[in-house]
Amino acid sequence: MNPSLNLWLIPILPLAGAAINGFLGKKSSRTAVTTIALFFSGAAFAMALWVAVRFSSLSLPYEEYLAHWIRAGSFSADFAFYLDQLSLVMLLVVTGVGFLIHIYSVGYMWDDPSYYRFFSYLNLFMFFMLTLVLANNYLLMFIGWEGVGLASYLLIGFWFTKDSAASAGKKAFIVNRIGDFGFLIALFLLIQHFGTLNFDAVFQGVVPLGPETMGAGLLTAIGILLMLGACGKSAQIPLYIWLPDAMEGPTPVSALIHAATMVTAGVYMVSRSHVIFDRAPIALSVVAIIGTLTAFFAATIGIAQTDIKKVLAYSTVSQLGYMFMACGVGAFSAGIFHLMTHAFFKGLLFLGAGSVIHAVGGEQDMRKMGGLRLYAPWTFLTMTIATLAIAGIPPLAGFFSKDEILWRAYSSEHGSWIFWLIGVLTAFITSFYMFRLWFLTFLGDYRGGEAVETADGHGSAHGHGNKNDGHGLPHESPMVMIVPLAILAVLSFVGGWVGIGNRFENFIAPVFRAGAVAATETAAEAAGHLEFYLMLVSVAAAFLGLYLAYLLYHKREDLPQKIADSLGGFYQAIVHKYYIDELYAALFVKPLIDGSTRILWHDVDQKVIDASVNDSADGARRASDEVRHMQSGNIRSYAGWIAAGSALVIAFMIWMGVR
């Protein structure tokens, strides 16, 4: 038996931090709040490291039971935790990147009046995410799932006094909810057919069902519904619309939640459910198609955006599409690998963008940046590494993971060259827009507004997220923000090297081998040369993107405008994100609001409910108005009433007596 690792501490520690900061933070000093927040998230990270160290001595999967939860007839779900290679990877990513971002946020949010609230929410998010990752049953995972949605809402709308931020928070939560609906239906189906939501129990029940058996339809349905949930949480078509708007939140939030961890929950969930997906080829195809389309679609939007964070947002959507493409062709380990490297370089990109925004005093429009390599050298260096990584240029991390995905997309038995081709095109576009960002932001001359030299240019409080004209020249960020950037840059550089020689894949393979359909893995090994050539193609695509960006945004800076003008309407469509938000508004939001107003409000609420209440009061009043006339003050009419009444009484008594 395994010795107890006290896994439950890992989620609970950040929860404690959230509670302490939430209740006591308002009156505490910044130092106290910082200490609490960093201590608890750091403790979680330390525990995760310790678990990793002990990992090889464990017998897997390691399950730890904390407490009873639900016992309803034959159905039971408990507070219990589950550890295997997959959850270990997720654990390390979440706690590690999370801790780094906590450190970064100390510097970024220092001047914010709601400093304590930010860290309380951040810790709360860590708690939910860790619950999601460590859960041993779908129900506990769903709690984490919903909880990270809540934390996302709270953090996106952190500056809730701003209308756009509040709306973005609502949008994120509502769109997530739509996905959760699919997730819930899938859970119901699981309960109905397997009687449990425990991972091991469910997967054991699923194993006998295969693509040719009776249960295939059920598994396909479950798979597609789970994918719907993942679309909501991980911003895939058609539910990706909340992620660009989520950039209203502070940049550390974008880094942690919308790049490294929360949005990857969908990928984790799909990977965890691989046993189901392996036996439902249609569902797998759906996953792959959605992922591929999203990757390409989002990349095309990214090339025209001018807000630095929006570019990164669409980039995230696109990279998530890659991960789902990987899962969809059965290469779950490649998807998780890319998840890990993406956490490194996308987290770095966002943190770097935050540093850039901090440097130029709140401006987010790239057209007003430029030349920042001189003013913020550390930021420049780390962002360069990140851009190279995401473009997939060897030997950085992104190259290894992206290449693995592309190769699997081509060669896997569920894959096809179409996936590969679209993937390569997307890689080209990705490289292009990332280097476009790089050129616009760091190279060239500083185009930022009237650099008014005020006497207190540097000492004034920076309104992060607001424009501050009287800022002075751009400047580098404080050390507390640079150090996490540097650490992530190192990870972005070397993080992919665990993929060399299939080391990562072999490490995580036992998870995906368990319960997998007997796959023809041998065919993949035989085509070693083909893999090499395809890798060359994808690297070439990356360099081509770099060159094009260099051409358009450094050499001949007049070209982009000319191209945009010549493309006319098509360009406008891209800039306006293909008008998808407007389409959804017209298709879903407006009818819903109209129906609600006209039917539910006017007809039901006002005419039926209000009317029944008002009319009964009215009726009582009118009735009493009529009866009032009895009290006329006229004595003779009283006598008349009395006589009539007594006659009635006499009649009644006689009738009773006669009966």
Add this chain to the structure above:
Amino acid sequence: MNFHLILFLAFGAVCVGGAINLLAQRHPINSALSLIAVMAALAGEYLLLGAEFVAAVQVIVYAGAIMVLFVFVIMLLNAGEEEHTGGSRIAILLGVPGMLTGSVLTAWVVLRHSGTQSVPIGALPGSPRDIAQLLFHDFLLPFEVTSVLILIAIMGAVVLASKPEVPAGEGER
């Protein structure tokens, strides 16, 4: 045809006539006088039933005191003939049919259950001795209470009917 019945019918006719006359007359003094006639006839009925003490009290108290009081007040207030004002329609509309219905029903019940019960003349002699025996033994408490009641009524009548007080300041002149 027995003597009892003839006497009963005679007194009864006076009662009925007096009652109808009370309704028919416009001037209250006429109504008062017919009411006195009714009471006198009723005293006769009581005698037929053997209630001699009650008959005497009826004449002395009711006809002799109460009706005198009524006549005093009519004279005092110089009540004139009734005018025909609009009045209350409800009273006529509801009251008269109601009253008629009630009385018809009551009469019907009485007649249904009357059978051959009859009351012989002088059936229950109510001599003062017997009345006093009952009044001062079994009904002593109500008797005392009614005396208190009369006292209160006297005080009430005096207070209500007295002239309103003259304000103190004007009493000097």
Add this chain to the structure above:
Amino acid sequence: MTSSYVPLSYYLLLSGFLFACGVAGFIIKRNIISIFMSIELMLNGVNLSFVAFAAHWHALAGQIFVFFVMVVAAAEAAVGLAIIIAVYRTRETLNVDQVNLLKL
């Protein structure tokens, strides 16, 4: 005396008739004093039925009750007439339709 009797129902009918006349007077008459006299008529009718039943059932308590009814009628007449006088003082009229302030 062989057949000198009167059926009880005759007395009761007479009593009921007097009572009905009293109610009718109460409803029809407009002069307050006339209404009072109708009340006295009603009481008299009731007294007759009491005495008749007392004779029928040989219960002298019926006559005692008549006694009390008379006492109460006297007290009520006294107070009532005093009220009428007071009302007449303020309102200068004996028409009951004019005394109608106690209304909604």
